[in-house]
Amino acid sequence: MKKVIFIFNPVSGTQDKELVLHSLNDVLDKEKYCFEVLKTERAGHAVEIAAQAAADGVDIVVAVGGDGTVNEIARSLIHTNSALGIIPSGSGNGLARHLQIPMDMHKALDIINAGLVDVIDYGKINDIPFFCTCGMGFDAFVSLKFANAGKRGLLTYLEKTLQESLTYRPETYELETEDGMQKHKAFLIACGNASQYGNNAYITPQAMLTDGLMDVTILEPFTVLDVPSLAYQLFNKTIDQNSRIKTFRCEKLWIRRNKPGVIHFDGDPMMMEENLSVEIIKKGLKVIVPHEKIKENLNVLQKAQEYVNGLRQINDLFVEDIVQRNRSIINKNKQLIKKLTKKNEE
Numbered sequence: 001m002k003k004v005i006f007i008f009n010p011v012s013g014t015q016d017k018e019l020v021l022h023s024l025n026d027v028l029d030k031e032k033y034c035f036e037v038l039k040t041e042r043a044g045h046a047v048e049i050a051a052q053a054a055a056d057g058v059d060i061v062v063a064v065g066g067d068g069t070v071n072e073i074a075r076s077l078i079h080t081n082s083a084l085g086i087i088p089s090g091s092g093n094g095l096a097r098h099l100q101i102p103m104d105m106h107k108a109l110d111i112i113n114a115g116l117v118d119v120i121d122y123g124k125i126n127d128i129p130f131f132c133t134c135g136m137g138f139d140a141f142v143s144l145k146f147a148n149a150g151k152r153g154l155l156t157y158l159e160k161t162l163q164e165s166l167t168y169r170p171e172t173y174e175l176e177t178e179d180g181m182q183k184h185k186a187f188l189i190a191c192g193n194a195s196q197y198g199n200n201a202y203i204t205p206q207a208m209l210t211d212g213l214m215d216v217t218i219l220e221p222f223t224v225l226d227v228p229s230l231a232y233q234l235f236n237k238t239i240d241q242n243s244r245i246k247t248f249r250c251e252k253l254w255i256r257r258n259k260p261g262v263i264h265f266d267g268d269p270m271m272m273e274e275n276l277s278v279e280i281i282k283k284g285l286k287v288i289v290p291h292e293k294i295k296e297n298l299n300v301l302q303k304a305q306e307y308v309n310g311l312r313q314i315n316d317l318f319v320e321d322i323v324q325r326n327r328s329i330i331n332k333n334k335q336l337i338k339k340l341t342k343k344n345e346e
Helices: 015-026 045-055 065-075 094-100 105-114 138-147 154-165 224-235 292-345
Strands: 004-010 033-037 060-065 081-088 118-124 126-132 131-138 171-177 180-186 186-193 214-219 245-250 251-256 263-265 268-272 275-286
Touching: 004 015, 004 065, 015 033, 015 105, 045 060, 045 065, 060 065, 065 094, 065 126, 065 275, 081 094, 081 105, 105 245, 118 263, 126 131, 126 186, 126 263, 131 138, 138 186, 138 263, 138 268, 180 186, 180 214, 214 275
Parallel strands: 004 033, 004 060, 060 081, 081 275
Antiparallel strands: 118 126, 118 275, 131 186, 131 263, 171 180, 171 251, 186 214, 214 245, 251 275, 263 268
16 A cells, blocks of 8 residues: 655645545545645644655655645655645645646545656755745745735735835846846746746746746836736736746746845745846656546636636736725825814914
C-alpha cells in the first residue's frame, strides 16, 4: 500500500477544512492507500512536516489549504520521490486551478485516488522557491497589506487593491535576461511558472508548468480609463493583449530596482534587497494531476463558471471602487463644510 500524509493549515483560506478530513474515510481508496492526517501549528510547520515525510519515503504528501500551504509543502518535496497532492481550500488556489484540480473536495480526492503523477517546473526568487507566480511592485505591495488585514477572502483582497491603487506610484526597473537588458517604468512585474495569481486572475495567461521557461508580464503606467479593460482581460485570460502590457519568456531574469522593497512568492510577501534573481528549475516537483479525460470534462463545466465568476469579481471591484470614491468625496465635503463654518463663526 502507498502511504499518504494529509497536511492542513487550520487558519488558511475561507473554507472549512474539517469537512475534507471527515470525508477521507468515505472517499479515499483504502485498498490502495494508508493515510495519516497532520495539522500545522505555526508558520513554517508544514515545511518541517513535509521534509520529514519525504525523508521517510512517503508516496504522496497532500496540501489541504491555499497557495501558502502548497508552497510550504512543495518546497520540501522538490527533487524527492514524494509527490505533491492538493485539496484546494485556500483564498486563491492558483496552482490547483492551473492544474485543473477541482475546487470540490470530493472530486479533488478522486484525483488523489487515481494517483496520476506528472513532473513540473518550479521557480526561485533569490533562492526562495515559488510554484505559481512571484513578483514585485503593486501586487507585492497589496500582498503585504492583505497579509496584515486580519481576514482572508477575495473581497478583502479586492478592498486592499482598490485602497492602495489610489496612491501607489510605479517604479523603474532594469531587467536583464540571456537575450539582453531593458528598462521599464512599471506598475508591477509578474514572473509566472503557472498562469494565474489565483481566483482565475490570469496574470501570465500563456505560462506552462513544463516548458522550462517563465512568462514575464510587465504592467506599465496606466490611466483610470484603462482599468475596465485590464480588469476584464485579467479574468478573461487575455491581459497579454492589452497595450499597457509587455510580455516575454526567459529561463533566468535579473532585476535591479532603486531600493529594497517587498516582493511576493505565491502570494506571500517578503522584504528583499534591490537586486533580484528569478529563475526556473526544470522538472523539479512530482505532482498528482487529473487525467486528460477529467480535464476535458472540467473544462466544459469550468469555463462557463469561470466566466460568470470573472464578471462577478469585476462587478465587486467596481462597486467597491464607487464606494471608495464616494467616501473620499464625502470626506472632502465634510472638510470643506468645517472650513466654511469656521470662517462664518469668525
